[in-house]
Amino acid sequence: MPSQPTQIESRLALSSLAPETYQSEIRAMTTECDRMGGINLAQGVCDTPVPPLVEAAAMQAIREGQNIYTRCDGIARLREAIAVKQLREHGVRYQPENEVMVASGATAGFHAAAMALLNPGDEVLVFEPFYGYHVHTLKSLRVDPVLVALAEPDWELDVDAMRAAVTPRTRAILLNTPANPTGKVFTQAEIEAVAQLCLEHDLFLITDEIYEYFVYDGARHICPASLPGMRERTIVISGFSKTYSITGWRVGFATADARWMPAMGHFHDLTYVCAPAPFQVACAVGLEELPAGFYTQVAVDHQSKRGRLLAALKDAGMEASAPPGAYYIMAGADRLPGQTAAEKARHLLRATGVAAVAGSAFFRPGRGENLLRYCFAKKDSELDDACARLRKL
Template identity: 35%
Template sequence: MMNSGSRSALVASGKKYRTRGISRRVSRITISAIKEMPLLASRIGGCVSLGQGIPSFPTPGHIVEAVCRALRDDPDSGKYTLGPGMSELRQAVARDLGARGIEADPDREICITVGAMEALSEAVLTVVERGDEVILPSPNYASHIEQVLLAEGVPVFVPLTREDWQLDVESIRNAVTPRTKAIVLCNPHNPTGANFAEADLRALAQIALENDLFVISDETYDFLVYDGQRCFSLSTLPELRGRIIATFSFSKKYAMTGWRVGYVYASEEILDQMMKIHDAMSICAPTVSQLAALAALQGPQDCVEQIRAALTRRRDLICARLDRLPDAFGYVKPRGAYYLMARYRFPGTDSMTFALRLLHEARVIGIPGAAFGPDGENHIRFSFGGAEEQIEEAFDRMERWFAGSPFSR
C-alpha cells in the first residue's frame, strides 16, 4: 500500500531516480512530502511556511551554556558514549518518566537515540517482518508509513472519526487479522492535533492484549495539550509491559529539533533486540546532544511552559484566521501538538495539486493531506509552530489568493 502523496511530491520536484540495482525495500519508500515541500519552496523563493513542524523558538540559553561549558572543560564531550547513552542521562530520563507514572529501569529499559525518528524506525524494524500488517490510524504521521514499508510490512489504514479526529476503536478491532503484528500510534496526534481519549486508548490496549500485538507509541508531543486537558500515556499501563515500545523526543519540548536526540522505553527483552539495530546504524546518539538533553532535564522547566503558552496563542490565532475563510476551509480545533488538518472546499482538486498551487501562486507552504495516508486526501496540514508574524503573513497571502477565485478559472 503506497503513500501516493509523498510520491507526487517527488514527481513534482522534477527528479528522476535510478531504480536498477536498488533494493526493493528502499525503492518502495519515498522522502515524505513534509520534507519535499520546503525543498520545492527553496527553489521558488520568497515563501512563508505553515509546513514542516519546526518551532520558531531558540534552544533555551541554559541548555546552550551547559553544552558550551562541557565542550570547553570535559575532554570526553567529543567522544562516543555507551551505546544506550550516558548513564547520567538515562537516569534523568527514568526520573522524568517516573514523575509521569512510567516506571522504567535506566540500565535495561531506556536507550538514547538520534531523535525519536531513529527510535521509531528501530521499533518497526525490530518487530515487523515481511508481510506483517501494521495498523495505522489515518490520517497518520507520514514517516510511520515509510517505516512500515521499509520493514516490508503492510500498512493498514483505519480512519479516525472525521468530526473530531478521535480513534474509532471498533474499526481498529475489525481491522485485526491473523497477519496483524502491531499498532503504531502518535498521541498527541501529528497531523490532526487530536488528543486521544483515555477510554479509547485503554480499549486499544485491550485489543493489543487480546490479539498479542505490539504497540509502538510515538509520544513526541506528550507535553503539548491545550485547554487544561491531560495527555494519557499507554506506557503507564502495567499490562502492556513487554508489548509497548514508547518513543519520546527533546525536539519540540525544548526547541531542540536540530540537536537530534530522543529516547525509547521498552522492556529489556525488546530493547536488547533494538540495540542490535542501534549499534549497526548509529553506535550512539551524538554526545554533545546527550549533554544538551541532560541539561534540559536538569535545568529550569519554565521554558517548557513558555513554549506551551506561545503555542496556545498561535493555535488560537490560526483558528481565528481560518474562521475568516469559511468558504475555503473547514477544520477541527487542535487539542494537542501544533498542527491541524484543514479540509479545503474545492471539489475535484487533489491535495497535492492544491498544495502546489498554494505554493506557486500564493507562496505559502502547506503539506498535502494525502501524504498522511488515504484519509488525509482533500485536506492540507498546517503547522502553527512558526512565529505569529509568519502565521499572519501566510493567511494574508491566502486571503489575497482566494479573493482572486483561483479555483473558478
C-alpha cells in the same frame, strides 16, 4: 535441459524496496517555498528559540570535550534523567541501565524498535491519517501497515474498525498521541480500548509521544504504558526535537521493558552508533534543570499560535477545528482550485507564498484530497506574516 534466460538482467538495479520517487510532497513544497521566498508552514521544523540553558549546556559540553562516541543507548546521566521523568509524569518505572535508550531522534528510536520486534510479513495497525515516516519505516522493513481510519471530523477512534483489522498476522498497534497530522489527543477511553485489544491478542503497542507537552484546552496526554498490564508490551518513543526546538540535534529516546531494550540498542548501534554526545549532555541538563513551568509554557505559547492560525484560516474561508494537541491544523481546502490536494497546495503557495502540505500525504491513495496541513510551530513574527498572507486569499 534447463532453459536459458533469453534476456540477461543487469545486477545494477535498485532493491525491491527502493521507491520509484524520492521527494516527499513535504520536501517538494519546502523546496518550492524556498525558491519563491515564501513562508513554510509545511514542515514541522519548529524554529522557535532553544531554551537558553540547554543551548549553553551544548556549547559547554563541546568545549569540555564531550565529543566522542557514547554507549549506543546513551550516556548514563541522560538515561537516568529520562527514567526520572517517565516515573514523575506517567508513574511508570524504568531501569536507566537497561530499560531506557537514548536514540538519534524519535525516528531512530522507532526504527530500532521495529527492527528489534517485527518480522517481515507482520502486520501493524496504524491509525489514518498517519505520520508518513511510520508507514514508510514499516514498509522499508517489509512489515505491512494496516490502516485503520479515524472518524472525521474529530478523528475519533472507531473501536469496531480497529478490532476488525486484527488478523493472525497482527503483531503490534502503533499509536501517535498527540498526533501528527491531526493534533488528535487520544482520550483515556480510546487508549483503554487500544490497550484492551493488545492484551486480548497479545500485541505490542508502539507509542510515539513526541508531542507529549503540546496539549491544549485542558486535554491530557496519557502514556499507554501506565495502563494495567501494558508496561511489558508498550514501547514508548519520544524525544527533545519538538519540546526544546532542536529538530536538527537528533536526540530522542525510547523506554521499554528490559526484554526488548538490548535488541533495540543493537539495531540503534548498527545504524547510528549513538546520538550526538554533547547534545545528549545538553538534553540531560534540560531535563534536570528546566522547571515544570517551562513545559506548561510550551503548551501556552503554542495554544496562542494555534489560535492565531486558526482565526486566519477561518477568515480565508478554510474550515478547520481547533486541534487539542501537537502543532498542526488540518483545514478544508474546498475554496482552492485544483483536483488534488497537491494542486491545491501549489495554488495556495503561488497565490499567498504560504506553503502547506497536501492532506493526501497522510492517507491511503484517494483520501485527504480536500485537506491541507499547516504547522504553527513558528516564530510569532513569521506566523503573523503567514496569517496576513492567508487573509489576502
